[in-house]
Amino acid sequence: MNATAEMNRWIRFTPAQRVARFAVYLGMVAAIVWALKTIEVIPEFLYDAPAQVVDMGARMWPIDFAHFWPGIWPALVETLHIAAMATILGLCMGIPVGFLAARNATPFPWVNHAARFVLVATRSISTLLWALFFVAMFGPGPLAGALAIAFHSIGFIGKMFSEGVEESNRGSIEALQAAGATRMQQIVMGYWPMVLPTFWSVALFRWDINVRESAILGLVGAGGIGVALNSAIDLLQWDRVSLILLTIFVVVILIEIIVMQIRRRVI
Amino acid sequence: MNAVTRADFFQPSIWKRLGYALLVVYVIYAAATLGLSWERIERGVGYGAKFLAGFFPPSFTKSDLIPGLLESLQIAFLASLFGTLIAIPLSVLAARNLMPAFVTWPMRVIIILCRTFHPVIVAIIAVKAVGFGAMAGVIALTVASVGFVGKLLAEAIEEISKKQIEAIRATGASFMNTIIFGVVPQVMNRFIGFVAYETDSNLRHSTIVGVVGAGGIGGTLFAAFQRYDYDFVAGISIAIIALVMLGEAIQSYVKRVFR
Known part of the structure; x- marks a missing residue:
């Protein structure tokens, strides 16, 4: 009992x-x-x-708004260009690696492992470190910054993509295989339409992150609003520092709103 | 017999084409403003090759490698702890299904403020406030953690099922009891996921906040870079990759344990 x-x-x-x-x-x-x-x-x-x-706080006030034009505006535009180009470039490099890392799209385990290693390695090296490398290669400027963020994004984009591809439906792929489609055709006509929502959400999400990241690149001389921030801090112009921080804040919030609106309409 | 012609099924939309065209125009324009040109790339690749040659063989023997890595780990752990402790009450107060609007709005603003700035920018401010060293790194990453965990946890709480809350309220439970027995069980799994991800992300960021003097391996790395000590740079980079990969392995183990 x-x-x-x-x-x-x-x-x-x-x-x-x-x-x-x-x-x-x-x-x-x-x-x-x-x-x-x-x-x-x-x-x-x-x-x-x-x-x-x-x-x-006392030194940051009053904010030096007069400096915005023409001191901050060009740097801000450069930051946005860096972020957009880096996102496009990162997608171009990350998506193929993502397909290579997906076990169902690429049925060679050693290719999967190699691709996964690339994804982890690019992600672990931070944007600033990539920026240091590219500044040493291409000299200071926005080009180094865009490449740095693009390479750092490979990991995130590729990981999201390989997960999206691995979750996709077998049925339509089998139908394509039965019709005699080559591997490339299977990817373009089979997997790609299925991961298109993933593509949009990853692209938007990464763009949002990249804008934030591109604001710090200037610390190592890789262009964008960070250059202005860095020189303002070095020159102890705290009223300009507060202006730059405010600018970054407003831009990030605006972009978050834009991303939210696009997400609501497209996805 | 007006049969639908075959081509109609695959007619690309005008808007899509216009979108692609705009994208191409933008890429060309932006590439021009970024100063992208073939000769520059060629020259850069040449430097890059020289640069890579300097990486080999990577050096792990310098004495400041291990202390730097350990300090990064300390920063990551403490920032995750403090960030999570602050984020929990904040996200409960920011959840619109539990609290009235006049409470959620200030909390949401705090969370947004914490999320907006990159940890490195917060680290610059923190270094000014508390001086060089690991303390500034902990503060910077704590702020980032509050923003991240706070936002996701608040969203998770807003998505919970109302029925269980009502059932627990119907038994006469106090507010704290409603939270503990109605809300916590519904968000626990996702919360563990957020914290694991946050710790992982803090580990990554703790390796760079040193660039602005906020402690960790980043300072060592930056100094090695400026000394053209490239074999040590390679050694540190490999160590960071190994650390982050180890962190990811532990993260996935923890997630599996708590599934």
Whole structure:
């Protein structure tokens, strides 16, 4: 009687699941405790932080709106060009890699693995690091910036694409195969129409991210509004810094609204 | 016998063609403004080859590689912790199905402000406020985490089913009990996904905030770059890729455990 009650007791997780969960919790706590205990904080810097913030705020006000034209506007336009070109270029490079990484579109495991490695590697190297590379190659300027963001986007675009392709419906591909379509034809006429919604959402999402990213490229000399930001900070012109930050804020919000509107209508 | 002609099925729309044409025109125009030209690319590729040659063999032996990486890890962990702790109450307050408009609006503005600026820009401000070092990096990435987790969690809460909330309210549960037993079970899975993704993203960003002096491996990397110490740059880059890949593996394991 007692034994059957014991056997019928409902337990949510198997012992293995419980051990795995416990391991994750333990790992999280251990990581945080380790980080808190060993992180290097310089207390002298912390004491005057409030004073520094107040000082910065005071220097940022009033905002130097007069500097917007012709100081900021060209840099802003350049930033938008960088973001748009980088998105287009990133799509051109990321989509083929995405198809190569998808197990159903490319049935060669070693090609999949190689493509996946490319996706992870391009994503792990941050935009700024890519920008450093390309500035060394092509010299400072927006070209290096556009290439940097484009290469960094490959990973994200390709990953989203390969997931979209792997989730696509087998039926129409089999129909194409039965009709004798080549692999290229299967991709163009079979997979592509199915991943078209993915394409639009990835393109818009990435464009949105790229505008934000292109605002920092100037720190390493790769063009855009970041150049203006960097020189304003170096020259301690905090009233211009606040103007640039405000400009970035407004542009990012505008782009978010545009993306939302397009998403609502197209997808 | 006016049969539909075959061509009609595949007639491309005028608007689509116009769109593509506009795209091509824009690309040419933008490429011109970016200063793209063949000779520049040719010259650049030449430099690039020299540059790549400088990468080999990658050097891992410099003493500041490991401390830098560990500091990046510290920044990523702490920023994820603080960011998540701040984002949870913020997103509950920002969810329009739980709170009245006069509460959600200020919260949404905070979340949008946190999301707008790239962590590196926030890091510049943080360095000005608390000085060089890991602290500034933690602050910068905490702000980014609040924006990211806050937005996604608020959206997740807004999408939950109203029925379970009503059932729990009908039992006379207090507001906190409604949250714990009505909301949390419905968003827990997605929340874990967001936090895992956020930690991953913080790990990536913690490797670059050092460029502006906010701690982590980025400072070492930037310094090596400016010293033309390219074999060390290659070593650091490989170490960062390995770290991020490890992070991604752990992330997918954690997601599997909590599925």
